[in-house]
Amino acid sequence: MQEFDLFVIGAGSGGVRCARIAAQNGARVAIAERRHWGGTCVNLGCVPKKLMVYAADYGREIDDARSYGWDVTRGFHDWAKLIDAKDREIERLNGIYISMLQKAGVTLFTGDARLVDSDTIEIAPSDLAPEVQTQTVRAKNIVIATGSTPHRLDIEGAEHAIVSDDAFHLEDRPERVAVIGSGYIGVEFAGIFAGLGSSVDLVYRQNLPLRGFDHELRAHLAELLPINGIRARHSTSPERIEKVEDGYRLHLDDGVVLETDCVFMATGRRPNIASLGLDRIGLKTVDGRIAVNAKSETNIPNVYAIGDVIDTYNLTPTAIAEGHILAERLFGEPGREWSFDTTPKAVFFTQPLASVGLTEEEATRDHDLEIFTSTFTPMRQTLSDRKGKVLMKLVVDAHSNVVLGAHMIGPDSPEIIQGLAIAVTAGLKKRDFDRTIGLHPTSAEEFVTMRSRTRYVPSASGTV
Structure with a gap:
């Protein structure tokens, strides 16, 4: 029977990072994946979805191009061609993830992994890998990183x-x-x-x-x-x-x-843990998610959980951070840290939306606030007369002047908010924004030219 220092169940973003960092720190590491190397994000989430967002955006850009002098007309969109191109890119990324793990010295298993006891894992054939022979391995430490699965409403039909x-x-x-x-x-x-x-x-x-x-x-x-x-x-x-x-x-x-x-x-989505055999080892779950502490530890001393199975942040970057921190804590030199409270998030709609830090509703619970907003038509829409204004917003503590949150909806908002996430994480103040010279002409400069507050909002608790 093969034995490892670490066995990771699930080769999504968090599991891959945890396995790779542990192996690079000298641990004997194995990882099992039943379906897609790279997990939901690479195969059935962030990456293919954004490629499809780009496809929709190109159609709108063709329409707008006529206003800028281009003699173009939107033609027929070939859905099958888009899906085929998307599939080829995902296949390429799958290969990169496999290669990255192999180069780090991680042993790869394909199939359904489940817990036999707190240090034994069985890898059995899956519907996508029926040719796999059932194997049993042991590990001193086990990480569950099996992600989540889409939830269906319980309605007729x-x-x-x-x-x-x-x-x-x-x-x-x-x-x-x-x-x-x-x-x-x-x-x-x-x-x-x-x-x-x-x-x-x-x-x-x-x-x-x-x-x-x-x-x-x-x-x-x-x-x-x-x-x-x-x-x-x-x-x-x-x-x-x-x-x-x-x-x-x-x-x-x-x-x-x-x-x-x-x-x-x-x-919505639900933690993908039903087939793992958690009941066999008495691993604690709460409302369908694995219960962990701040160190990703479950109630079983050598079993850990990260990513969507703990149903906390449910974002790719946070799962990666959790996996990295855990691997260094177990096998490396702890020291790297991430600010989870200021994790930026984005929704890639036609006019994308992005946000970092506290919303006005969250911040007003404990802070007197100054709210700064700006609404305008972005320059690229002026000639085409495309409808839809940009909205930018800063949530500022009225006493300390610290920027508690930054929010935007409009073109390039995810790229802009990523930069502002550094400022919010660093605890910069509104006056730091004010003394920053804008890059002109851009939408982003509006964040450093908001001088007059839109409104003052007293703390809901009334104790500030």
Whole structure:
């Protein structure tokens, strides 16, 4: 029986980083993956989704190019060609991940890994690797990094809906799409399908999309949905999906019935832990996620968990950071640190949205606030007369002058907010922004030219 210092279950972003760093620090490391090397992000998430966002963006840019003197006309979009190109790029990335692990000296296993006991792992054939022979190995330390899986609503006819995993492999682009859910995935795919020419309905329970983001940005996004050809069906929920001769009928609880070719459930994700055999070793879970402390430790001393299975941040960069920190703590020289509280996040909609730090609603619980905002038409839209304004926002502590949060919706917002994430993480003050000279003409310079506060917001607690 092979024995290792570390065995990682799941070769997604966090698991790969943990395995590679541990191996580079001299540990005997193995990793098991049942389906896709690189995990959800590379295969069924961030990377292919953004490639599809680019595809939709190119169509809009062709339309706008005429206003800049180009004699061009938008033609037919070849969905099959896009999917084929996307698949080739994902295959290339799969190879890079495998090569990276092998070069680091990590032993690779393909198949379904499950826990036999607290230091024994069984790797069995999976539906995607049926030729694999069942093997059993031992490890002094085990890391669970199996990510998450799309969640389906429990409604009549749910089997007729697709989820995000399916959307990347559709043979044809549906002409009519009903997207259920207005989180990251729902908003992004609504923009993708609408941008490629589909008729899109976005159905969500809240009165505004993107729960958890700053309220002002959510309201601004709601105004952008119809501008981009998306019908927002807010404050309603699906009741059932009916299969009919020419597609589907999605019945909503407000009495509306949507005729569609595709029902897309973007209703969240759940930790992918059901097949791991956690009950065998008494590993503690809470509400379907693995319970860990600040050191990624579970209730079993030598078993750890990182990434989406702990359902904390559910972002690729945070999983990578967790894996790196854990590997160094176990086998290297601890010292590297990340500021998880100021993790930036982005939604790659037609007009992308990005955010770092506290929202106004979060900050007002403990701070008196000065709010600075700016709304304008970006220069690239002036000649084309494309609708949709930029919104920028700074949330500032009224007493210390520290910038607590930065938020933006508009072109290049993820690239701009990544830079501002450094400032927010460093605890810079609004006066530091004010004394910075802008780079002109850019949208980004607006963040350093906001001089007059939009409003003062006293602390909700009234104790500041």
